[in-house]
Amino acid sequence: MDKAYTALQHDLKWQKHWDKYNVAAPETVAQKHSKPTGKTFTIMMPPPNVTGALHQGHALFLALQDGLCRWRRMCGDEVLYLPGSDHASIAVQMLVARDLESKGINYKEIGREKFLEECWQWVKVYQPRIFSQMKSMGVTCDWSRVKFTLDDDLNDAVTHAFVTLFERGYIYRAQRLVNWSPKGQTVLSDLEVLFEERQTHLWNIRYYRSDDSTKYLVVSTTRPETLLGDSAVAVHPEDERYKDWIGKKLKLPLVDREIEVIADDFVDREFGSGAVKITPAHDFTDFEVGKRHNLQLHNVFTPDAKIVEGLSGEASSLAGLDRFDARKKIEARLEELKLLEGKENYKTRIGFSERWNDVVEPYLSNQWFCKMDSMAKAVSDDAKEGKITFTPQEFYNQFQRWMEDTKDWCVSRQLWWGQQIPAYHCKSCERFMVQRTVPEKCEHCGGVDLFQDPDVLDTWFSSGLWPFSTLGWPNEEAPDFKKFYPTQILETGFDIIFFWVARMLMMGRELTGKLPFDRVYMHPMVRDEHGHKMSKTKGNVIDPIDLIEKMGADTLRITLNALCVQGRDMRLSESKIEGYRNFINKVWNAVRFVLSAVESNSDPKWIQQRPQPGDMPSKWLMSRLDAVSRDVNKRWDEFKMQEGAELLYHFLWDDYCAWYLEISKTDKSKYSHVLVYVMSEYLKLLHPVCPHVTEELWHEMNGVSSEQTLALEAFPQGDSFPDSTAIAEFDFVAEFVKSIRNIRSENGVKPSKKIPLYIPKLDEKSSKILKENKDWFVSLCGVSDLSFSPAGTEAVATIVVNSITTSESFEALIPLSELVDVKEEITRLTKEIEKLSSYFDSQTKKLSNKSFVDKAPPEVVEKEKLKLEEIQGKLEKTKAALLSMEKMA
């Protein structure tokens, strides 16, 4: 074995091994696991964008999900971890269009069919890339069941879902004000609009009365260019200033049109002048106001946000002007006409499109919508009844708040890449049909001139079906659907809780009659060490692929697990990653040592047979192993990945290496069985987070045939009772060792130097334990000779040690000649006394407090009393030691 672990040599080998052995297939568990539970455990992988490259967010969910899957699989569940990728309608369409543009091709000119061919070319190139990057993490997802959201069967599921929802009255077509991206020339859902605070202006514009050109109202707006589409000016009905104005006509600037002053109590009297221009075709609030007052809609923009042709008055000259140029021109013109009262600096939130990053325009258009309220209510009620649990819990509130106030979901997009809407329009009667198959004639008028709706569905529509469309739905008799649906856990980032999680729950419940999962686990966002978002422009990206190449997939996996705390962003840094790289190396070297210790006896049966040790340290380690096994199972069940990883880290480093492994050096044959058995069990515990190195080491140790895999060994559950006697005895000796190491170090005694130790007086129990464990005790603290007798006439340094019998302490003596300096020893003792004194004082105070003694539970008081006695004894002995030391000096 090499001196250090080099992941590169091993990662790929074991990934191939798991493939060959078909570890990821749920069927394999049933065949090969020694203790199958007969239960299924299913996680649907959140499908990454087909053109994406692996980033830390992916790495995190892969590490967590595969960890959970490997753990459940080893526990005997038939685990299905189903992988896939998402066609990412907007993102891919944009990339492909941009790519074509760079070749001088306008995608609109080549037509839909040709363009889609181009998109599929991209899928061919990029899908294998993201999949192979995912595989390099060592994930055990079942690639034989891999899905792409545009696969034929998933398309069928989408059609079926759309038609079913239409038939049930959820899906409808309507003309509405929607979020429109002029650059993308498509509608966007509310969720795809990102708001940012921007510094802009508030323009105050005069609107003159038609009947009296001396009177005017001042209207404040952030969008002067939309005044071309104004339908009214609104004031508050109880605003004294404007009572007489209600019902009066105003002359709209630049446009040859009159508008009325209306009253509506949505108006905030305090804001601006208290008069608001109403532009129902270009503002969501105004649209609602317009509906209430039956106002006309005046659309003044083309789909690419230029001023339309055919406006009246001087506005007609603005036709074809971009909305922002129009703003400037209108501002200048208003100024000339003395209609501009002024413009103030103003901060406001502006909506940008997620993909094109252009300013989203509220725009009037015909779109397909999905009614949300009743579906949302049903899921919300389920959540209230505890049928869906969220971890961390904070997300429950956020989820509920959103579910209680859903707006209808605009599901159509004016794009080509995606599932085309299964609606067919009749050219003769202009009505449409929604159905699963292509119709031959119009059901309304019998016309045969039909065409399919050109729009595609929002990507999230197909994603919303992911937990069941991947399993064969709508065929509810499909074997996978019957066996694996509903799934167990949905694990993803909180940024898509509404986009994805909520929609899966609603659509799953409506279409399959069952919630698609009952546990939702939201992982944190990965940030850099200072808490900043990783981005290429900032140059603070820690690329998972680089990391895997440099340090191995296991280092990345355990790091992400260990840093994954609930309810806080994760800060990743090189130094943290190195820490876990070092840890893996530690495991590696521990096994190197173990192998050297058991060379002569490496029969796998012997290794894996649980030992029944008689000695105390071995009983202690076995107890620790069981405790850690129990705790790890418990933590992972609660999604406390960080705590699980921490337990595994410290058990190996502290308990196993720092203590037991060092103890075993004093008698290799005596300790070898426990040494090797515990390591073998430990490798199983660690396997879900560090699959490669543990598999390698397990094979090294057990010398098992290549036909076996650690991935299917039974996960330790820690069933036996803890040996509390061994634990107490071990702690006693370990504390003793530490205090001797301390006095040596404080006095500058070289580690190589052995010193004698005298214990003049000791209670029977402690004495028995020390004698039984003398060999390793003296070895670990560098004592040459331990005698249970006074130190003779020599001057000595005194260590006061807690006895195994609580509340008692005893003295251990080291001839002063062995130590460097009397002064150092005085300093050490003085420090010790200071510590003990303050402890003693606070303890005395606590116990002399009557209300404490009276009101605290008796067992607590008793415990505190024992503590006090122990401190007192120790303090007195230490003081005596200091006194004699001072005499000497």
Next chain:
RNA sequence: AGUCGUUUAGCUCAGUUGGUUAGAGCACCUCCCUUACAAGGAGGGGGCCCACGGUUCGAAUCCGUGAACGACUACCA
């Protein structure tokens, strides 16, 4: 504006139902190349647990109030 979250060692963070002289990793200091590992070993220093009130025998932990930071939601033109 509202809702929620965070605030603990120089840095990044743990801390279950209130009973701890408050823990970890990294960084720091001293010593050690002891034959698994220097990606290591032994020891050590370092904290009015954001502030102020309250509940309690007892508060980092529970309850107020406030501050700072962050997230989400929202129709102030």
